[in-house]
Amino acid sequence: MKILVCLSNVPDTTSKINFTDGDTKFDTNGVQFVINPNDEFGLTRAMWFKEKQGATVHVATVGEASTEPTIRKALAIGADEAIRVNAIPTDGYFVAEQLAEIVKNGEYDLVIAGRESIDFNGGMVPGILASLSGMNFVNTCISLEIEGNNATAIREIDGGKEKISTTLPLVIGGQKGLVAESDLRIPNMRGIMMARQKKLNVVEPISASKATDDVKFEKPAPKGQVKLVDADNIDELINLLHNEAKVI
Amino acid sequence: MSVLVYTESENGKFKKNAHEAASYAYEVAKQMGTTATAISINANEAESLADYGVSKVLNVSNERLKTFNAKAFANVIGQAAQKENAKIIILSSSADTKFLAPILTAQLKAGYVPNVVSAPESTSPFKVKRTVFSNKGFAFTEISSEIKIIGVSNNAFGSIENKTTATVESFDPSLADDLFTTKSIEIDKVVGKATIADADIVVSGGRGLKGPENWGMIEELAEVLGAATACSKPVSDLGWRPHGEHVGQTGKPVASNLYIAIGISGAIQHLAGVSSSKVKVVINTDPEAPFFKAADYGIVGDAFEVVPKLIEKLKEFKAQNA
Numbered sequence: 001m002k003i004l005v006c007l008s009n010v011p012d013t014t015s016k017i018n019f020t021d022g023d024t025k026f027d028t029n030g031v032q033f034v035i036n037p038n039d040e041f042g043l044t045r046a047m048w049f050k051e052k053q054g055a056t057v058h059v060a061t062v063g064e065a066s067t068e069p070t071i072r073k074a075l076a077i078g079a080d081e082a083i084r085v086n087a088i089p090t091d092g093y094f095v096a097e098q099l100a101e102i103v104k105n106g107e108y109d110l111v112i113a114g115r116e117s118i119d120f121n122g123g124m125v126p127g128i129l130a131s132l133s134g135m136n137f138v139n140t141c142i143s144l145e146i147e148g149n150n151a152t153a154i155r156e157i158d159g160g161k162e163k164i165s166t167t168l169p170l171v172i173g174g175q176k177g178l179v180a181e182s183d184l185r186i187p188n189m190r191g192i193m194m195a196r197q198k199k200l201n202v203v204e205p206i207s208a209s210k211a212t213d214d215v216k217f218e219k220p221a222p223k224g225q226v227k228l229v230d231a232d233n234i235d236e237l238i239n240l241l242h243n244e245a246k247v248i
Numbered sequence: 249m250s251v252l253v254y255t256e257s258e259n260g261k262f263k264k265n266a267h268e269a270a271s272y273a274y275e276v277a278k279q280m281g282t283t284a285t286a287i288s289i290n291a292n293e294a295e296s297l298a299d300y301g302v303s304k305v306l307n308v309s310n311e312r313l314k315t316f317n318a319k320a321f322a323n324v325i326g327q328a329a330q331k332e333n334a335k336i337i338i339l340s341s342s343a344d345t346k347f348l349a350p351i352l353t354a355q356l357k358a359g360y361v362p363n364v365v366s367a368p369e370s371t372s373p374f375k376v377k378r379t380v381f382s383n384k385g386f387a388f389t390e391i392s393s394e395i396k397i398i399g400v401s402n403n404a405f406g407s408i409e410n411k412t413t414a415t416v417e418s419f420d421p422s423l424a425d426d427l428f429t430t431k432s433i434e435i436d437k438v439v440g441k442a443t444i445a446d447a448d449i450v451v452s453g454g455r456g457l458k459g460p461e462n463w464g465m466i467e468e469l470a471e472v473l474g475a476a477t478a479c480s481k482p483v484s485d486l487g488w489r490p491h492g493e494h495v496g497q498t499g500k501p502v503a504s505n506l507y508i509a510i511g512i513s514g515a516i517q518h519l520a521g522v523s524s525s526k527v528k529v530v531i532n533t534d535p536e537a538p539f540f541k542a543a544d545y546g547i548v549g550d551a552f553e554v555v556p557k558l559i560e561k562l563k564e565f566k567a568q569n570a
Contacts, residue, residue, distance in 0.1 A: 159438050
């Protein structure tokens with residue numbers, strides 16, 4: 001089985017978000033970039049397929065050279081080979097088209113991407129990629145088993161979960177649950193050394209469409225002061241929620 | 249050229265987000281001088297959408313679409329868009345709709361913008377406001393493609409009544425077998441309880457509750473309020489509560505009217521995930537907990553003393569206001 005894990009290079013979850021250039025750009029100043037958490041759960045599941053079922057695992061990202069530390073980390077965790085499409089990931093459709101080209105050339109059986117990136121939250125790359133590549137697709141996937149050509153996936157739905165059976169080739173939009181948080185791996189020294197020897201292919205983007213454009217950003221309005229209620233005065237809280245906030 | 253809206257239903261009944269999406273579609277249609285048309289799949293009372301400004305409903309009734317199937321549903325919506333020559337399609341933010349949205353996007357070669365929180369800023373260029381960075385910011389996004397798909401955030405634009413009259417037309421899409429290559433085997437869903445996605449109130453517990461055995465009072469509080477239960481990331485990582493209850497940046501987003509955080513300190517990732525909730529209440533022993541800076545109302549106190557009292561007082565309140 002040949003697996004492609006799609007990685008997005010995103011600000012660490014603890015990052016404070018600021019904008020620059022007249023609020024037209026995300027301010028990367030002082031921001032630590034990491035593998036998108038939803039993708040990292042997928043990468044870790046791919047490692048399981050590699051170790052237990054002998055799968056080959058490639059990783060791909062669409063990004064400039066500055067994303068290479070994130071890709072190297074994935075190689076250090078155990079991916080066999082990496083591909084970087086040398087382009088700024090301007091919107092989800094554009095990224096999906098680039099990845100579809102890689103899928104077409106690489107003949108992958110399984111593509112694992114995060115259900116969404118935690119920066120722009122588009123949540124569209126895995127689904128568009130699956131459609132462009134003519135592959136089956138399961139989103140918000142929290143469990144995945146592959147046997148031969150058959151896949152059994154569990155996806156999260158509102159208020160519960162659904163078990164799905166399908167076949168390869170398959171794209172999943174993965175998230176926490178594919179593996180547990182405690183299964184995530186920190187690269188060890190040997191992995192980091194080996195990653196230096198692994199292939200990181202840089203390819204130029206294909207001409208692709210861009211349907212959307214973020215023209216301006218805005219930070220949420222600052223929050224007003226919290227109203228503190230005495231722990232012995234629960235009636236006051238209920239009064240505030242009923243008469244002032246009108247939510248109960 | 250009408251604005252098309254997919255109005256999601258469950259067991260034949262329109263979901264709350266269907267009314268929100270319909271309200272949004274009406275607003276866009278009004279701005280563009282056209283009307284809103286809904287596509288509904290196996291829903292009863294299709295004409296009720298007229299309350300939210302929908303003037304035409306394409307009503308699909310098909311046994312093969314009894315269970316949700318993203319590819320098939322996306323295809324049906326695409327066929328409806330083609331039939332109506334719709335250039336703008338409005339979707340909700342449910343798990344199912346976010347599943348089908350990218351498939352529809354590829355099928356129509358559309359521009360798709362999810363997580364939209366308000367009516368379009370302008371229709372030429374078509375510009376909408378959406379959340380980015382897991383609610384830590386907003387983007388104003390222009391869509392330049394001919395066909396535009398907008399995913400409306402839960403509980404953001406809201407349900408707005410605009411009574412009109414609707415014609416209901418039955419719509420019989422063609423369903424090729426290759427749309428059904430993923431099959432639902434089993435659905436495990438809590439019935440009769442509010443879900444985090446559509447609850448008006450969410451009651452959430454954190455590590456301050458000390459262990460899973462103490463969740464009885466969280467559940468009781470939720471029951472009194474008709475609320476959904478949720479938890480912080482550490483609680484789900486420790487296995488005290490199921491993953492599906494984890495809310496925050498890497499878990500589920502919350503956009504309820506009221507969010508009550510009990511024993512949750514308020515890490516930046518958690519606050520991001522719940523920031524779309526309109527009113528936030530925090531109960532925590534530590535007055536320095538970051539959540540107090542993000543909340544509207546707070547009680548500095550021990551959850552084990554405050555929550556039982558709150559349950560009792562709320563029961564009295566509910567009895568008086570029933």
